[in-house]
Amino acid sequence: MTDATRVRPVDPRLVRYASASRGFFAVSAAIVLAQTGVVVGFAWALTSALIGAIDGRALPELWGYVGAAASLVVVRGLLIVASERVAARGAAAASLQLRERLVAAVAALGPGWLAQRNAASLSVTAGHGLDALDPYFGRYLPQLVATAITTPLLLGAITLADPLSGLIVVLTLPLIPLFMVLIGLATRTVQKKQYATLGRLAARFADTVEGLGTLKAFGREHRAADTIERVTRDYKRETMTVLRVSFLSGFALEFLASISVAIIAVTIGFRLLAGDLSLLVGLFVLLLAPEAYLPLRQVGVQFHSAAEGVAATEEIFDALDAARAAQRPDATEPDTGATVELRDVRVHRGTHRMPTVSLSVGPGEVVLLSGPSGVGKSSLVAALLGYADHDGEVRVDGRAVPHARPAVAWAGQRPGLVSGTVAENVSLGSEADPAAIARALADAGAADLDPATPLGAGGAGLSGGQAQRVAVARALYRERVAGARILVLDEPSSALDAETEAHVWRTLRAEADAGAGVLLVSHRTSARGIADRVVEVGAPS
Numbered sequence: 001m002t003d004a005t006r007v008r009p010v011d012p013r014l015v016r017y018a019s020a021s022r023g024f025f026a027v028s029a030a031i032v033l034a035q036t037g038v039v040v041g042f043a044w045a046l047t048s049a050l051i052g053a054i055d056g057r058a059l060p061e062l063w064g065y066v067g068a069a070a071s072l073v074v075v076r077g078l079l080i081v082a083s084e085r086v087a088a089r090g091a092a093a094a095s096l097q098l099r100e101r102l103v104a105a106v107a108a109l110g111p112g113w114l115a116q117r118n119a120a121s122l123s124v125t126a127g128h129g130l131d132a133l134d135p136y137f138g139r140y141l142p143q144l145v146a147t148a149i150t151t152p153l154l155l156g157a158i159t160l161a162d163p164l165s166g167l168i169v170v171l172t173l174p175l176i177p178l179f180m181v182l183i184g185l186a187t188r189t190v191q192k193k194q195y196a197t198l199g200r201l202a203a204r205f206a207d208t209v210e211g212l213g214t215l216k217a218f219g220r221e222h223r224a225a226d227t228i229e230r231v232t233r234d235y236k237r238e239t240m241t242v243l244r245v246s247f248l249s250g251f252a253l254e255f256l257a258s259i260s261v262a263i264i265a266v267t268i269g270f271r272l273l274a275g276d277l278s279l280l281v282g283l284f285v286l287l288l289a290p291e292a293y294l295p296l297r298q299v300g301v302q303f304h305s306a307a308e309g310v311a312a313t314e315e316i317f318d319a320l321d322a323a324r325a326a327q328r329p330d331a332t333e334p335d336t337g338a339t340v341e342l343r344d345v346r347v348h349r350g351t352h353r354m355p356t357v358s359l360s361v362g363p364g365e366v367v368l369l370s371g372p373s374g375v376g377k378s379s380l381v382a383a384l385l386g387y388a389d390h391d392g393e394v395r396v397d398g399r400a401v402p403h404a405r406p407a408v409a410w411a412g413q414r415p416g417l418v419s420g421t422v423a424e425n426v427s428l429g430s431e432a433d434p435a436a437i438a439r440a441l442a443d444a445g446a447a448d449l450d451p452a453t454p455l456g457a458g459g460a461g462l463s464g465g466q467a468q469r470v471a472v473a474r475a476l477y478r479e480r481v482a483g484a485r486i487l488v489l490d491e492p493s494s495a496l497d498a499e500t501e502a503h504v505w506r507t508l509r510a511e512a513d514a515g516a517g518v519l520l521v522s523h524r525t526s527a528r529g530i531a532d533r534v535v536e537v538g539a540p541s
Contacts, residue, residue, distance in 0.1 A: 013317045018097045024090030024137065028145045031083045036150045038076045040157050043287040045069040051280050083142055091137030095130045102126055102316050105323035108386075123202065125315045133313065139302040147295040154292040158285055162277065165264050165285045169292055172260035176253060176296045197235045204228055257293040264289045338363050338397060338485050339517065340384065340404045345392035347379040354379060355538045356392070361486055361517040366508060366530050369521045371537035377521045378413065380537070381490050384519075385410060408486045408519075409478035413494065415471035417459030423451035425459070426473045430482045437477060443507040444473035445500040464495040472504060479516055486517040493524055505530045 014021055049065035106122075151173070159166025208215070208224045215221045265286060271277040341360040348354070354376045361367045369377050382388035386403025393400045396407045417425050426437045437451050446469035449462075459467040472492050478484050487508065493501040501524065509530040512518050520527055528534060 013320070014094075014313065017101055017317065017320050018094040020090060020093035020097055021137075021141075024086065024094070024141070025145065027086050028083065028090075028142050029149060031079055031086065032142070032146045032149045035076060035079050035083075035146070036153045038072050038079065039150070039154070039291050040288070042069055042072040042076070043284055043291075045072065047280060047284045047287060050283060054279070084138070087138040087142050088134075090141075091134045094137060095133050098133075098313070098316055099126055099130055101320055105319050108323045109319070122315075122319075130316070135302070136313075140299070143295060143298045143302045147299050150295050151292060154288055158288050158292060161281050161288075162268075162285045164271075165268065165289070168264050168267065169260070169289065172256075172263065173293070173296065175256050175260070176293065193238055197231065197238055201228070201231045201235055204231055253297045257290075257297045260293060261289050340407055340486050340519075341393075341395040341398075342380065342384060343393040343395060345380065345383050345390050345394070347376055347383050348389040348391075349376065349379060357535070357537055358392075359519075359535045361519045363485065363515050363517055364512055365532040366512045366518040366520060368527055368531035368534045369519065369537060370523075370528075370534055373523070375537045377537055378490055381410075381412070381488060381519075381521060384408070384488065404486070407484060408488045409475040409482070409484040410488045411471040411475040411490065411492055413491045415459055415467040417455055417462070417467055417470060419457050420455060421451065422449050422453045422455065422470060425455065425470055426451070426477050427481075428474060430478060433481060436481050437473075440473040440477040440480070441470070443476055443510075444469045445496070445503040445507075446470060446473055465497070465500070468492065468495045469500070469504075476507070476511070479511065485515075486519065487511060488519045490521045491523070492520075493522065493527075498526075501526060 045065045045068040049062050049069060052062045052065065103126075155166060155169055155173075158169055205228055208228060212221065215224050268277060268282045268286060272279060272282050339360060339362040341358075343358050344356055345358070346354055346356045357380055359367060359369070369380065371377055379388055383390040384394055384404050385408070386394070386405060394404055395401065396404050418428070422441070423432060423434070423437050426440055427433070434451070438447075441447060441449055441451065446466060449466060449470070453461065455461045459470070462470065472489065475487055475489060479487050489508070493504055496504065505526060508518050508520065512530075512532075520531065
């Protein structure tokens with residue numbers, strides 16, 4: 001779909017995915033309607049006061065009109081403040097909803113989808129991009145609502161007062177949206193290019209930081225820094241291009257509106273001289289004419305300040321649409337179950353034909369998934385969790401489900417720790433129970449770790465073995481506290497010494513003896529000592 005065909009005032013997906021925007025539209029419409037009434041009332045009160053003064057009416061007779069005009073000015077100011085507050089709250093609520101839906105969509109689409117995209121660019125979209133929605137909600141959308149309501153009402157008031165002036169407004173008004181569309185197409189192009197460069201800059205920086213050790217070892221860090229500097233210059237240049245287009249478009253719209261108002265003023269002047277129009281009507285129309293053009297002018301101006309947020313929402317909506325399309329018709333959230341099963345599951349992995357595997361894990365048993373490296377054991381775990389495309393069925397308690405995540409407590413090959421304390425990482429996603437956290441750490445062989453120890457991003461502050469034990473403790477905690485009755489552990493002892501590994505094996509055996517099911521992926525031969533069954537996975541073809 002081309003940019004031209006996708007230009008539209010409001011993306012309908014905004015209302016679908018950010019339900020907070022619906023109430024925002026309704027309240028904004030009510031405020032705009034009140035503001036329009038205030039504008040008409042102010043114009044009439046001020047005109048009446050001026051005409052009365054010109055006609056030589058006594059000052060006490062004019063105070064009513066002057067007081068009404070002053071009161072309406074105060075009311076208009078209050079309505080503007082109310083509009084700002086509503087817009088700020090609407091922007092915050094909609095941004096929060098979109099961010100939550102984006103995180104849920106990424107979780108639903110899984111690592112396979114995420115691997116095809118740049119995580120740094122997606123992070124920029126979820127962070128800076130959604131923050132850029134504030135001008136979109138705070139300026140652009142209220143102005144769009146004002147245009148849809150205020151312009152027709154003011155046009156009607158002008159036409160009732162003076163049909164000829166109303167005809168001039170009808171003939172000149174379409175020039176502004178015509179130029180807005182043309183300018184909008186140009187702005188959209190440069191804005192999308194600028195936003196793409198920002199994403200590329202974020203991706204380049206993240207890749208450089210991640211591979212800094214390798215770059216340093218081979219003496220290539222200066223070249224990477226030069227590349228980042230070049231992309232930064234590109235972003236600066238494109239930002240200036242966006243600003244240049246914005247200023248030029250603002251000038252064009254102001255010029256068109258000024259010319260249109262001038263035409264009305266000239267025609268009214270000649271008709272006043274000829275005696276074909278009363279001063280009361282002419283002055284009233286002159287006060288309303290700029291207000292009739294103002295909403296359309298402001299829509300064009302505010303579109304540029306909101307363009308970055310619009311560019312961000314497109315990427316967000318694409319992700320949400322992909323998650324919605326990926327949902328199966330029967331994709332109901334399964335309850336936690338006592339038995340999980342893979343039935344004739346074959347994971348899709350490029351051109352490789354992964355082996356078809358069937359297995360089940362029930363209460364009180366440890367099932368060991370074994371096979372050579374690269375055979376697809378972790379891919380089977382990903383299929384069980386709904387993170388890999390596959391043929392066959394995943395079942396919980398005999399019922400086919402899209403994934404078994406609610407039924408399992410999982411620890412992967414990567415610990416997946418986050419910033420926070422050790423205790424917060426263990427209880428992640430569940431309510432914190434200090435006693436249960438301490439017990440889970442002890443059973444995972446990490447009794448020496450203080451639960452209050454703060455961790456950096458990715459678990460910084462722990463060794464590889466300690467991070468792995470915290471991940472095992474998290475799975476144990478979820479199984480015991482959150483009611484997930486199946487433990488799924490992928491190479492939980494790869495970074496552990498033999499003594500700690502034996503401790504973890506005893507814990508898993510004890511959990512199974514207490515009624516839990518355990519699906520264990522491990523290359524260690526010692527794992528066979530606690531397994532009730534071993535499922536061998538053959539090599540892919």
